[in-house]
Amino acid sequence: MPFLRESDDVFELFLGTEGVELDEANPENRFTLEWIEQVNRALDEVAQAGSSSKKGLVITATGKFFSNGLDTDYIVTDADKLPSYLDLVHAVYTRVLTLPVATVAAVNGHAFGAGAMLALCADHRVMRTERGFWSLPEAALSMPFTAGMAALVRTRLSDAAATEAMLTARRYGAADALAAGIVDETVGAGELAAQARTVAAQRAATAGANLAIIKAGLRAPLLANLAIPTPASLL
Template sequence: MPFLSAQPTVADVAELFLGAPGTELDEANPENRFRLEWIEQVESLVDTAVADGAKALVITATGKFFTNGLDTDFIAAHAAELPAYLDKVHGLYTKILTLPVPTIAAINGHAFGAGAMLALCADHVVMRTERGFWSLPEAALSMPFTRGMASLIRTRLTDRTATEAMLTSRRYAADAAVAAGIVDEAVAAGDLLARAAAIGAERAPLAGPAQTLIKRGLRQPLLADLAVPTPPSLL
């Protein structure tokens, strides 16, 4: 399950890991998929980090995956619950998009689907070189995007990049992701966490209630789309 680092790289910059501590792969959720309990745990840890005085938040993981997105096993077994499940995913996006502290996504491995979109919720995104892709596989899987998800991608990326990413399911390595404007920086794996923490430290003095107000103003149409309940007719 996700956890907050007990020894963050930089003081006042919390580090949220999306997998289990002490191992590259969480045996219970090896791809860091958006299981219901995982979503709840991530939200709780984000709230804890802010309540404990963090001035910035780094979101990362270890191993092969940043996160592989939606819990497809749950979706297959609980089709009737899909709208409510997707609304919970939207709720997590909204929380990250409106935090009162600067947020940095440090993509350590594959970020696919809903996981790729989670990275886009951060204020700044760094991605490791050597291994891992950012991708929206929905088109290849014949899956539609929710209104909120489409708005998130359209808002955070250029129209040309959003069109390519959404319609072709292209897999972007770090350098290609930088060129496409998906991520801000590509860094070596050994420097990923330190670079993300350094950015957090640079922006930490900006933390405070005004950050949330500014983010809500900046992202108002997106937040409105994420708040629209997912219709049962989506699929």
């Protein structure tokens, strides 16, 4: 399950399980209900402490995946709960988008679907060069985007990049993701954590209630779309 570390200059939210690269019960850092709950607890802690401690937040993982997205097993077995489940996912995006601290996504491996969109919620994105793809596979999987998810991609990427990513399910390696504006910079695996921490620390002085107000104003239309309840008719 996700866990939070705090150092002198930053918070680090790891999307996997402490002490191991891959947890057998959740090897791909998918958005299970328990996973979402743990992420929210960590974000609560960051929000409460971030303003006073003046620290930034790095969101990352270890192993093969940053996050492989939605819990497809849950969607299949509890299809009637899909709207409320997706609303919980939207709420996580909203939390990250409006945190009162600077946020940096350190994309260590594959970021697919909902996991790819989580990376887009960060203020700054760094991706490792050696391994991993960023991708929105929904078109290939015959899955629609919610209004909130479509707005997130459309808002955070250029129209050309959003159109290609959403309509083709293209897998972007680090160089292609940088060229498309999906990430802000790329570094080697050995530099990823340090570079993400450096960026977060450099922006830490802005932390506080005012930063949250600025973010909410900057992203108001997007936040409004994320707040739209998912209709039962989506699928």
